[in-house]
Amino acid sequence: MRVQARALWLLFICFVFSISSCGIYTFNDVSIPPEVKTIRIGFIENKAHYINPSLSAQLTDAFVKKVASQTKLTRIDDLNADYVINSVIRQYDVTTSGVSASNQASLNRLTVGLHMTLIDNTKKETHEYDVSSTFDFSANLSLQQAETSLMSQILKDIPDAMFNKVFSNW
Numbered sequence: 001m002r003v004q005a006r007a008l009w010l011l012f013i014c015f016v017f018s019i020s021s022c023g024i025y026t027f028n029d030v031s032i033p034p035e036v037k038t039i040r041i042g043f044i045e046n047k048a049h050y051i052n053p054s055l056s057a058q059l060t061d062a063f064v065k066k067v068a069s070q071t072k073l074t075r076i077d078d079l080n081a082d083y084v085i086n087s088v089i090r091q092y093d094v095t096t097s098g099v100s101a102s103n104q105a106s107l108n109r110l111t112v113g114l115h116m117t118l119i120d121n122t123k124k125e126t127h128e129y130d131v132s133s134t135f136d137f138s139a140n141l142s143l144q145q146a147e148t149s150l151m152s153q154i155l156k157d158i159p160d161a162m163f164n165k166v167f168s169n170w
Contacts, residue, residue, distance in 0.1 A: 030070060030167045035122050039073040040081035048092035052147060063159040084119040094143055097136060110135045112154055118166055129165040133157040
């Protein structure tokens with residue numbers, strides 16, 4: 001019985017290595033049509049009520065890096081690229097999300113949301129997506145203090161959500 005279990009386990013490992021090495025299956029769920037070779041990623045504009053002055057540039061850079069590391073698309077600065085992605089930050093709001101026993105705010109929530117437009121020049125189609133994430137922080141912190149501690153998470157979560165909307169059909 002132990003020999004059979006080991007043989008099955010070895011067979012499974014060989015199968016996993018063989019399918020991942022020959023390109024039949026990938027472990028990241030990126031779906032890009034083969035005719036799409038180039039991409040233009042526009043600067044992410046900030047049109048939220050409250051504007052964090054560095055967020056646009058940082059989000060644009062993080063999204064560009066995400067696309068470069070996860071796809072083989074060539075980034076060009078041409079509106080005739082196969083994919084053209086334009087984005088606008090529309091939401092950057094703080095709300096109270098937790099109240100203490102003494103009816104004082106104990107937790108605040110920063111919501112960052114943006115609207116994306118994908119122009120697929122290969123199919124002559126336009127798709128629109130909305131992406132948002134929330135980030136909780138102590139009500140004892142000012143927004144500026146919270147931004148300092150939350151920025152690395154914002155710059156991970158938002159580009160991940162953007163990427164998933166465009167390339168993973170999530």
